[in-house]
Amino acid sequence: MSDLDPVALTQALIRRPSVTPADEGAMDLVERTLTGLGFACRRMRFGEIENLYARYGTARPNLCFAGHTDVVPVGDAAAWSREAFAAEIVDGVLIGRGAVDMKSAVAAFAAAAGKAIAAGQVKGSLSFLITGDEEGVATHGTKMVVEALAAEGEILDHCIVGEPTSAESFGDMVKIGRRGSINVEIKVDGIQGHVAYPHRAANPVPVLIRLLAALQARVLDEGYTDFQPSNLEVTTIDVGNPTTNLIPAAARARLNIRFNPAHKGQELADWIQAEADKAAEGFPGSITLNPAISGEAFLTEQGPFTALVSDAVKDVAGIAPDLSTTGGTSDARFIRALCPVVELGLVGKTMHSVDERAPVAEIRQLQAVYERLIARYFETFTAA
Template sequence: MSAASTPVIDPVALTRDLIRKPSVTPADEGAMDVLERALTALGFHCRRMKFENIENLYARRGTTSPNLCFAGHTDVVPTGSTEAWSSGPFEAEVRDGILYGRGAVDMKGGIAAWVAAVSHSLAASEVPGSLSFLITGDEEGPALHGTKRVVETLMAEGEVIDACIVGEPSSSQVLGDMIKVGRRGSLNTWITVQGKQGHVAYPDRAANPAPVLAKLLAALDAHTLDEGYPEFPPSNLEITTIDIGNPATNVIPAEAKARLNIRFNPTHTGDELMAWLNAMAGEAQAASGLQITLEHLCSGNAFLTGPGPFIDGVQDAVEATIGRRPVASTTGGTSDARFIRAMCPVLELGLVGQTMHQIDERVPVAEIEALTGVYRTVIRTYFDRA
């Protein structure tokens, strides 16, 4: 496809088309089709990669290096009460220059802005290498059959991605004030203490699991995991639920359960934290004589893209476009960047995240257009310096 024949994409119109597909995880509802049509029109080879019931897309234009990738997700979180929205969450209504809809910020607006930026870059012959898209429908959910599976497949096939921009809404207060260059890891643990049910008046005939669980949780909560790590705050362990489910006042329960989450910096790995939790539970089991079982799910380890040409180039591009140099941050929750880092340097750059996951999620139309300009400069700067 020649530069002259390359269509120029309207980022706002594409955002609205994507929002109108109610792609609440794990449903796709045609959102990936909308994106595939836009990318095919730009000359991308689109490969749908479906794992279990999750739609994923890897699209590439060009065969030479370097390969600059954009990653994101078309799935969105549930809307909450639709009656609480000022307009339908999937109507994509624009009022007073503001676009309303689930996914407007997180992150259909970011996807559309990058597609539009690519269309401008291609039309101006500013891409001497390759561009690619890695888009999933499983970022807001368990994330088991989305980006993680796509990355594993691409790596097994020998596909090379040289750098990746994830379009998560990284900006904090105003567009371009922050990029995310790392994220903490996340570990969920379910704890079950098995006791013996009995009458509260005869504790010698029962084995109460509640105080055993309470002591274990107190010991875990009192432990200082670390004092922080360069560019990261200290790791934190949070007890998220304690469940016994005992409706009676005169019955010692048979079991007690709890769940905790650890957000950890690169001082630790998920495996190391699981081993520590298992050891603590083992000590409590030996002291109490009650069986304690733990189940773990580590959704990703911590990562950090260190200072260098990639980050410098993105910061320079943002500053050159909107006059604001973004701060490199590691705050916030997890993102699919944790999987992509296995392939290449990765960072997050996107819209302002103030209304993501909220009722009346919204974004100024002018901000989507401004982000398109930022992305185009990022693309041009990357290939100029490659």
Template sequence: MIDAINLTRELIRRPSVTPADAGAMDIVEQALKGLGFSCRRMKFGEIENLYARYGTESPNLCFAGHTDVVPVGDAGAWTQEPFDAEVVDGMLIGRGAVDMKSAIAAFAAASAKAIAAGQVTGSLSFLITGDEEGIATHGTKMVVEALGIEDEVITHCVVGEPSSSEVFGDMIKVGRRGSINAEITVKGVQGHVAYPHRAANPVPVLLRILLRLQDRVFDQGYPEFQPSNLEITRIDVPNTATNVIPGTATARLNIRFNPHHTGAELGRWIEAEAAAEASDFQGSVTVEPQISGEAFLTEPGPFTDLVAAAVYDAAGRTPELSTTGGTSDARFIRALCPVVELGLVGRTMHQVDERAPVAEILQLQAVYERLIERYFQVFSGE
């Protein structure tokens, strides 16, 4: 058997701030090997990843998560040391307590009970990365690509991200909006402010482009999704003088979009709008789009029903099936199988004194236990 609280504390005590591993993946691997999992380390670049599987038959229920965490911020503002994993008044305090080392431990503990009870009539697997909080290029994305090439079959996946909103079990994520970032650079001609005819100011051009982009109403939403939105996140003009027309101006923006759109289509639209606004400009405009992920939805059906029922059994509430929030590694896993996100309340993730109630970690373990038990009852033999 695995004690979910002790395992969570062991993981928190490894300061695995992206891209550092600090031995966190070794702890997960050791715990799973003890249960009989076949463990495979998959290192890409400097990122440690792990794919572990118990059993060889279908169906294969996978748990996905990450051992990396964000920096602690102002360490002096914490009431406890960020990596000491102290329990104070029933709260486990530490970086990664909510996002998401406790979920890894809870699913491992639930797996131990299911294996001991002989409930695993197919396979259980873990897909754990150390690159979710970073740029996510050498983590789950590359593991999914490798598993796809090898024809590894994952039937369904649960991601342990903190999906609950206000109280435990009130929400599970069944999809996410897509995300595209774009950097727009306008290069003009630097000059003296008293002689504008000898210069080409890039700032008004950039502002007109941004206003043109900002004015678009993308849509009114999509079934299960919020409306798409564009946010300008940064404007830079590297000019410290008051009497110089700058030569360059740059802006960054992000669009969170629902399935009405694709990242490629939005990238082309940004480029076309920028080119149209700068058609008569004595300079150049470049657009560099970067798609973080496409919008996706796991349609309601037997799998989402099973997950919701497990939450109801353990927490006594019916969760909302939601697509709100940012991106997660589910955006990569969707290429392999239907995926949902089910975890703790995310209120303190990334904050000073990140913390999770011990009782809720054990409640999450109970949800996972019920999920595993029911999963093989429902999907074995299909």
């Protein structure tokens, strides 16, 4: 199977409508493909989520590819120019949910692995860590697989995540880090009453406003080496008061902070709690916080690994990629606990959108980049 076609495999994967948490046979297809290449495959199901860890070889170094087979919902199906799971190719462009994010990358790396194995280039191990829970809450996917592998003593030396990292043209960007993320739910409980008799009530709204104003007044930082400044965004404020003459009993808000390595998630949670305590001074009600840290900031330091990734991209795309830390979170935030991780994939402009699409030529370019990356990886790190 060294002649595995990444485009045909991408089409086959798209035709499995694996909207999180559904699998619809997508993981079975990946497992059959990798088994055919000689990988030892191990399914790791947590809750209702299908995961797969596959390894070719037993020696080190172990270069891992990480990705996901789950996709986001179609949205307005009538707005698509082609059926979202038909995986049609129109004028050289593959249209379908998952074409960019990120079934094409799974297929491209599998095809590249087949070439490397056939050429005898794997002087160590290649592995795949594939989850069906990246687009969901991510509690039963990569996070739990990483924890299980770590407990067993499985060693990953380096990892490539196939997220769509290119910004405007193929190969223009590679991710070497990500900001952390914390979501906080805030509830202020007061005492309901008539607006004409405020002394008999305790209005939670001014307290909530005071707290949010204090949080937004702080400049978290001016940026960090290789990172943009951290930012706090209030995402909703809810009171749900149906009338004009009622002081409400409660007010709620949610916020998110995307933070660089100048901060830790728990430190930010503690700061928000301290500000809540100040805002509640003299208030007969209470403030309840529910923080959820979905990932810490991380950075893969530039060195031999990032250099060989950049060189592989430059060989194929003819440009030196920007080594970036912009964007949202990905499963790289879990894998970085095991090894250095870099993200490299297609142009992400249509991910999660109507008519998500990827040029066939760029899927083949991605395979070519992965082929060069694998070959150079074992040349570099086996010798080391």
